[in-house]
Structure formats: structure tokens, C-alpha cells
Amino acid sequence: MHYEDIKQRILTFIENEERDSFDSLALQVFAYQYENNRIYRKFCRSRKVHPSMVQSYQQIPPVPVGAFKEAVIACTPIEEAETYFQTSGTTSGKQGRNYHHDLEVWTASMKSHFEENIMKEKCRVKMAILFPHPKEMPNSSLSQYLYTAIRDYGTEESVYIASNGTYDFEKLVSFLVESERTNTPVYLLGATFSFIHFVEYMEGKNLQFQLPKGSRLMDTGGSKGRAIEMSSDQFKQMVAEAFNLPVEDCVNMYGMTELSSQFYDQSGSGQQKAPHWVRTVVINPENGLCVQDGERGILVHYDLANFHSVLGVMTEDLGISKKGEFYLLGRSEGAEAKGCSLAVEQFRNGVSKWN
Known part of the structure; x- marks a missing residue:
């Protein structure tokens, strides 16, 4: 699928979610990113995941947020990007970049x-x-x-x-x-x-x-x-x-x-309202599996609007899910923080070893 095609489908979904299902469009975005994002394709291959094997957005490999500091994760040539947004780098000293071919979506x-x-x-x-x-x-x-x-x-x-x-x-x-x-x-x-x-x-x-x-x-x-x-x-x-x-x-x-x-x-409780083009799951960062409802874990966001880089981003934020909603608890620490660091190491090893 070409860039303009996938962009227009996402814009239509943002305007009217009933035109398509989230899962259906997520699989299309994943296929587009697998084809056009070289680094992400190497990561998926290291995880032994191909678009033909995926039937739900939850099966799409999320990239740890720290990976944006390790590699250029983009679906179009970065020299053609209208802009990029850069992290502050206050935690590790490294700055990650998210490139945008244009800012319409x-x-x-x-x-x-x-x-x-x-x-x-x-x-x-x-x-x-x-x-x-x-x-x-x-x-x-x-x-x-x-x-x-x-x-x-x-x-x-x-x-x-x-x-x-x-x-x-x-x-x-x-x-x-x-x-x-x-x-x-x-x-x-x-x-x-x-x-x-x-x-x-x-x-x-x-x-x-x-x-x-x-x-x-x-x-x-x-x-x-x-x-x-x-x-x-x-x-x-x-x-x-x-x-x-x-x-x-x-x-x-x-x-x-x-x-x-x-x-x-808006409640002050940490309950976050997501747009209809985003889905959030809570996982155990050590094994990547979803935790039970009400158990704390690391938040993974699947954002259709993030089609320029990767659909799924594994954060370093702690949260819990309850009845389809999620609550933000703060930054990861202890075992969860180590699990996030391990995920970045696995990303680094995966993209470096796969030709």
C-alpha cells in the first residue's frame, strides 16, 4: 500500500470510525510499516512475525520507546520529512526522534x-x-x-x-x-x-x-x-x-x-481517555504478555496516527487496565524498569543481527 493510500484511510477513520474496524486498519498499517520501515522489519523478523501471520492488533510487535534513541525508525526517507519531534533526553542523555513526512494526520x-x-x-x-x-x-x-x-x-x-x-x-x-x-x-x-x-x-x-x-x-x-x-x-x-x-x-x-x-x-484519578484510533494494553515487560485486568504492568499504545514510524509503542509508564480503560500510575521502577531496559536491549540485538 502506498503512502497516500494509508494516510487517507487513517484520516477517514479519525473523522468517522464506523467506516472501518480498528483491527482491520491496524493490520493494514502494520503491513505498510513492515514493507517500508527497514529497521522495524528487521525487528519483526527477529521476533519471527510477518504480516501474514497477524490477525489482531495485539499480535503486532510493539517497539520499546527507548528504541527511538537507538535507531532511525521511519517509513519514508528522513531527508524528505516535513519535521521531526525530539525527546528531551533528560533521563539517559540520548534523544529519540519521531520523523513525520507531513503533519496532516x-x-x-x-x-x-x-x-x-x-x-x-x-x-x-x-x-x-x-x-x-x-x-x-x-x-x-x-x-x-x-x-x-x-x-x-x-x-x-x-x-x-x-x-x-x-x-x-x-x-x-x-x-x-x-x-x-x-x-x-x-x-x-x-x-x-x-x-x-x-x-x-x-x-x-x-x-x-x-x-x-x-x-x-x-x-x-x-x-x-x-x-x-x-x-x-x-x-x-x-x-x-x-x-x-x-x-x-x-x-x-x-x-x-x-x-x-x-x-x-479529567477526573484526577489517572483514568485516561483515548481517542478511538488508539488502543492500549498492559503487559509484563519481561515476557510481553498481557497482565490480568486490575494488575499493574507497562502500557503499550497502538496508535493508528503514528503510521510514519510504528503503530505499537511500549512505554516506560506503569498502568492498570479496568474494563477496557487504563489508569496511569507513573514511571516504571524496579522489576518493570529492568524489563523495559531488557526490551530495548532485545531490540538492539534483533536489528543488529538480522541482515
Whole structure:
């Protein structure tokens, strides 16, 4: 199957899932990736898996997320890519890249799920973005995500708070004061740690806001590894009190550079809402088998929108599944972390030994 053919089928599925089944399209995407992604084909051969043998998406070999730091995993020549998104490399020092021949599917995926979970049927709303512009971080998937949000859903009065590596919190205060004065709902979107720092700033200045009805806050990234760590529920309570927002209007977005879709948690419980073009399973990383419902394991996401690289990505995130839904528990540790490292080693050995 050619590039444009598979792309159009995915775009149609994102727009209308009833036109095709997930399994059917997943097998088509797998066949396309097996044929066009040389590194992934070598990995599948090392696992003794061929598209002719696969009958369900759960039989498609997922690539460990660390593999993106080990090899170029792309279905089209990287010199023809419109862009690539790059991981920060803060954990291992290595940076992984996810190449995109174009961003049409990535953008369709972002907008469709964003509209459903964030926009509340509003066409445009005044926004403040607590993260750098793509001009400063051109290879950040989060930067592109937030730019798409403000470009396609923000009013002309929307603003960026981050610039040249710093946050202009005085500018954000003026933005919020104006919102209160005019009773204009606003959306605040940005990295979790940015909001934590701003709340600290508010406390130091003895500030508090009561945002107009219809306002929302969306954070992403979590606080693990920062000076201050807190659960998603604790964070929601903190910002809800700081801005006088209902807790349900404080939403967490979970996303990854190595994927092309996002998940949203509006409850604070870690329950993630996936789009209909993504399926998630929970596995034991040591043997790759699915764990029982309610047991913790490593999350594996099968994302149709990620057709430029690989459909299945084995994360380093812990989770549990319950009745078809999954709950995010945080980063892997202990035996699970060792299992993730072993998976990367197996990937490295598999692609190096197979000619």
C-alpha cells in the first residue's frame, strides 16, 4: 500500500470510525510499516512475525520507546520529512526522534481529540500558553501541540507567557486580571511544572484569582523529577483553589514524542481517555504478555496516527487496565524498569543481527 493510500484511510477513520474496524486498519498499517520501515522489519523478523501471520492488533510487535534513541525508525526517507519531534533526553542523555513526512494526520489527531475533550463546543477562546513557541523549540511535539491549539482555537488576544527561556509571570497576572475585569473566560495551557512555579509566584505575591465561568486549565508532563512532586489529584486541587475553578475544569493531557495522539484525564484519578484510533494494553515487560485486568504492568499504545514510524509503542509508564480503560500510575521502577531496559536491549540485538 502506498503512502497516500494509508494516510487517507487513517484520516477517514479519525473523522468517522464506523467506516472501518480498528483491527482491520491496524493490520493494514502494520503491513505498510513492515514493507517500508527497514529497521522495524528487521525487528519483526527477529521476533519471527510477518504480516501474514497477524490477525489482531495485539499480535503486532510493539517497539520499546527507548528504541527511538537507538535507531532511525521511519517509513519514508528522513531527508524528505516535513519535521521531526525530539525527546528531551533528560533521563539517559540520548534523544529519540519521531520523523513525520507531513503533519496532516498528526494535526487531525490532535484537533479531533482536543475539540472533544477541551473546547466545550467553543469555536475560539482567549488562551495563555505557558510553554515556548515552536520558533524557540521547533522539534518539541508539545510546543507544536500548543501552537496548534492557540492557532486554531485561540482568539487574537491569546498570548504566550514563555519567551527566551523565561516565564513572564507579570504578563500572565495582567492577562488574568483583564479576564476577571471583563468577565471573559480564558484557557490556560502548559507544562505542569510551569503552573506549579506560577502558583508559587502567586503565593509569594499574595495573589488569588477567580476566573470567569467557562474558563479551563490544561496541564501536561507531570511533576515527577521536579523540586516539588505531587499526584495529578493534588495538582488539580492546587490549581483549582488558586484560580477558583471547578476541579473538573482542570484537565491533564498525557502525550509522548514517540506517539502521534494524546490522552486526557479529567477526573484526577489517572483514568485516561483515548481517542478511538488508539488502543492500549498492559503487559509484563519481561515476557510481553498481557497482565490480568486490575494488575499493574507497562502500557503499550497502538496508535493508528503514528503510521510514519510504528503503530505499537511500549512505554516506560506503569498502568492498570479496568474494563477496557487504563489508569496511569507513573514511571516504571524496579522489576518493570529492568524489563523495559531488557526490551530495548532485545531490540538492539534483533536489528543488529538480522541482515
